[in-house]
Amino acid sequence: MARPREIGKAGWGWTLFAGLISLVYFFPVLWIVLTAFKTRTDALAVPAKLFFTPTMQNFINVFYRESITAGAAQATEFPLYFFNSIFVSGTSVALAIVLGTLAAYAFSRYPLRGNDTYLFIILTTRMMPPIVVIIPIFLMFRLTGLSGSYWGIILLYTAFNIPFSIWLVKSFFDELNPEIEDAARMDGANERRVFFGVCLPQILAGLAATFVFGLILTWNEFLFALLLTGVETRTVPVAMARTMGGEVGVDYGLLAAIVTLFLVPIFIVTYLLQNQLLRGVTFGTVKK
Amino acid sequence: MAHLRVSDVARRFGAVTALDGMSFEVEEGEFYCLLGPSSAGKTTTLRAIAGLEKLSRGRIEFAGRDVTTAPVQGRGMAMIFQTFALYPHLTVRQNFAYPLERERVDRAEIGRRVGEVSELLRVGHTLDRKPATLSGGEQQRIAIGRALIRRPKLLLLDEPLTNLDAKLRHDTRAEFKRLHRELGMTMLYATPDQLEALTMGQRIGVMRGGRVVQIDTPRALYEAPLDTYVAGLVGAPAMNLLPGRVTGGQGGLAVDFGVAGIDLAPGARDLAAGTELVVGLRPHDIRLGRDSARGRTVDAVVHLREPLGDVTVLDLRFGAIEARGAIEAKMVVREEQGALIPEGSAIEVTIDPADLHLFHAETGVRLA
Incomplete structure (x- = not known):
């Protein structure tokens, strides 16, 4: 057991130092969030303003604004884009976890001849930058008609998340004490129950961690979303990029408001799962 | 009847031979010890009897039935593992109830048997806690309780004292003897510790290299070891x-x-x-x-x-x-x-x- 330590034992000096370093790393995020509340003039002011009168106009503009072509103010498609991002990321990460967990359990408990080779091959699919395979994937999507559909992008993201899910979840299964599973068998549990009732509950924290990591990666994905989503299935990162062009130049306030809103869902998920997350990433490093 | 007969059992893992013609019999109601160093094949023997390990050769009969290829579930045996193997996500009460739920015992009966076992092992105060919050000795008693609650005909014990400190080992040895006397259950106990075997076993099978080399009462093993291996294993300080x-x-x-x-x-x-x-x-x-x-x-x-x-x-x-x-x-x-x-x-x-x-x-x- 870890020795309990006094809270604040590091002292004020070190705490302040750590705070400063953190601030440097956090600064870009802070800057964007602040900009979201600035008027166009404040956003572009030189030197930059730290103190200003906050406005909600940018946030209103995300959902409801004038456009050059349409003239009068009207609702934007952003509610749809946010739904798309949540739906596509959520579904594909959940799907990847379900498939990855089943595969990981099989790799861990019923190893194939040449198990490690299979695992290595699975990992190789993530070794190159995704852009390398973009042309074949684009052609495959065109050929199968998956381009622009929800299923297309969901399946693609699922495929991206599976290798990572398998490796991570397998390591959690490997850490479990196999005698507990044997005990369950002797207590009358069948194999289905051993998996669902004994193994799975023990790695819930690990699954939560895997879910959050996968979600962050998928949530922010831009390249494939740009090429493979259509008008109806466009995700926020793509929509965000599209607001950057235009005749009036870049509306930094609007962009910052979108980014700020974009941060909220992932922030909430991470916050809700933070305890599980910590246990998940330290899985196996703590003596049982 | 809870007579166990293991005949010429062999188990190979690739090139490694864990069991090599293992044969012995345990009488109904007997406290039988398997004694041997860590690589002798004690754990594999217990796992083979339980059905957790496939045999490469040989036959296991229990309670008048050939169980060589029978599934693990429903052999009427229970096992206490070296690591206790409690379900970490369940409370002590749920750990106790688990084997009974699998047998679809009704709720009232489960409650009654949980009460009975927790009284027998004096763990009533821990029922609503998770295993991780308990001491090693308490965890050990929960593991015993979970094994006993189904009233198995044969109890397999795989080095159950290895993970306890010296004082607890002594107490738990006495506890096992008491349980055996009170419940009259057939027990097969694997241990590398000659002291445990001598103090608890009615008969001891000394194991070496995946087979039993001598079967005798503790007294006879001590007084007339069959060879220098048994002589060196039984008695402390060693002969x-x-x-x-x-x-x-x-x-x-x-x-x-x-x-x-x-x-x-x-x-x-x-x-x-x-x-x-x-x-x-x-x-x-x-x-x-x-x-x-x-x-x-x-x-x-x-x-x-x-x-x-x-x-x-x-x-x-x-x-x-x-x-x-x-x-x-x-x-x-x-x-x-x-x-x-x-x-x-x-x-x-x-x-x-x-x-x-x-x-x-x-x-x-x-x-x-």
């Missing part, structure tokens, strides 16, 4: 195994193991002079002082003392210390005697020829 040779002494044959001739015990006199031997001598059988009525007195030098509280273990050297290959042996004396003997002092000890165990020099098999 002294000394090189010896049969020489022609006055009035008959004698064994010379560097000490000078010692008259052979009767019954072993048909050994030819010059035969090489391994001579076994229990540390407890070496007596302090000169006592020509009881045996042969020899000179020795104490070169190390290990006081153990009630007794002291002395490391002796016989013959000239400078001489190459001086014979070393341990003996045990009472603490108050040991305190008077400083390291390096010369003493006289008496050895009764009747206490000598003679083994074949090459095969290690008992001669007399």
Whole structure:
């Protein structure tokens, strides 16, 4: 057991130092969030303003604004884009976890001849930058008609998340004490129950961690979303990029408001799962 | 009936042979111990009996039924694992209830049996806690309770005391004996610790290299070990195994193991002079002082003392210390005697020829 330590034992000096370093790393995020509340003039002011009168106009503009072509103010498609991002990321990460967990359990408990080779091959699919395979994937999507559909992008993201899910979840299964599973068998549990009732509950924290990591990666994905989503299935990162062009130049306030809103869902998920997350990433490093 | 018969069981893992023609029988209601070092195949034997391990060869019969290929579930056995193997995500109450729920026992009966078991093992205060919050001793008792609650016909115990500290081991040994007496259950207990086997087992099967080499009561194992392997395993401190040779002494044959001739015990006199031997001598059988009525007195030098509280273990050297290959042996004396003997002092000890165990020099098999 870890020795309990006094809270604040590091002292004020070190705490302040750590705070400063953190601030440097956090600064870009802070800057964007602040900009979201600035008027166009404040956003572009030189030197930059730290103190200003906050406005909600940018946030209103995300959902409801004038456009050059349409003239009068009207609702934007952003509610749809946010739904798309949540739906596509959520579904594909959940799907990847379900498939990855089943595969990981099989790799861990019923190893194939040449198990490690299979695992290595699975990992190789993530070794190159995704852009390398973009042309074949684009052609495959065109050929199968998956381009622009929800299923297309969901399946693609699922495929991206599976290798990572398998490796991570397998390591959690490997850490479990196999005698507990044997005990369950002797207590009358069948194999289905051993998996669902004994193994799975023990790695819930690990699954939560895997879910959050996968979600962050998928949530922010831009390249494939740009090429493979259509008008109806466009995700926020793509929509965000599209607001950057235009005749009036870049509306930094609007962009910052979108980014700020974009941060909220992932922030909430991470916050809700933070305890599980910590246990998940330290899985196996703590003596049982 | 809960008679167990294991016949010629073999289990190979690739090139490794874990069990190699294992055969033994456990009678109904017996407390049977399997004793052997960690690689002897004890755990594999228990797992094979439980059905957790497939056999490469052989047959297992239990309660009058061939269970060699029967599924794990429903063999009517329970097992206590070395790591306790409690369900970490369930409370103690749920751990107890788990085997009964699988058998679809009704709720009222489950509640009653959980109460019964927690009373038997005195763990009522832990019922609503998770295993991780309990002490090692409590976890051990929960593991016992979960195994007992189904009222198995055979209880398999795989080194259940290995993960406990010394004090708890002692208490739990007594606990197992009490449970066996009160429940009259057939128990098969695997351990690398000869003390556990000797104190608890009604019979002990000594294992070596995936087979049973000797089956006997604790008393018989101690008094007449079949070979030098069993002799070294049973008894603490271990039996002294000394090189010896049969020489022609006055009035008959004698064994010379560097000490000078010692008259052979009767019954072993048909050994030819010059035969090489391994001579076994229990540390407890070496007596302090000169006592020509009881045996042969020899000179020795104490070169190390290990006081153990009630007794002291002395490391002796016989013959000239400078001489190459001086014979070393341990003996045990009472603490108050040991305190008077400083390291390096010369003493006289008496050895009764009747206490000598003679083994074949090459095969290690008992001669007399």
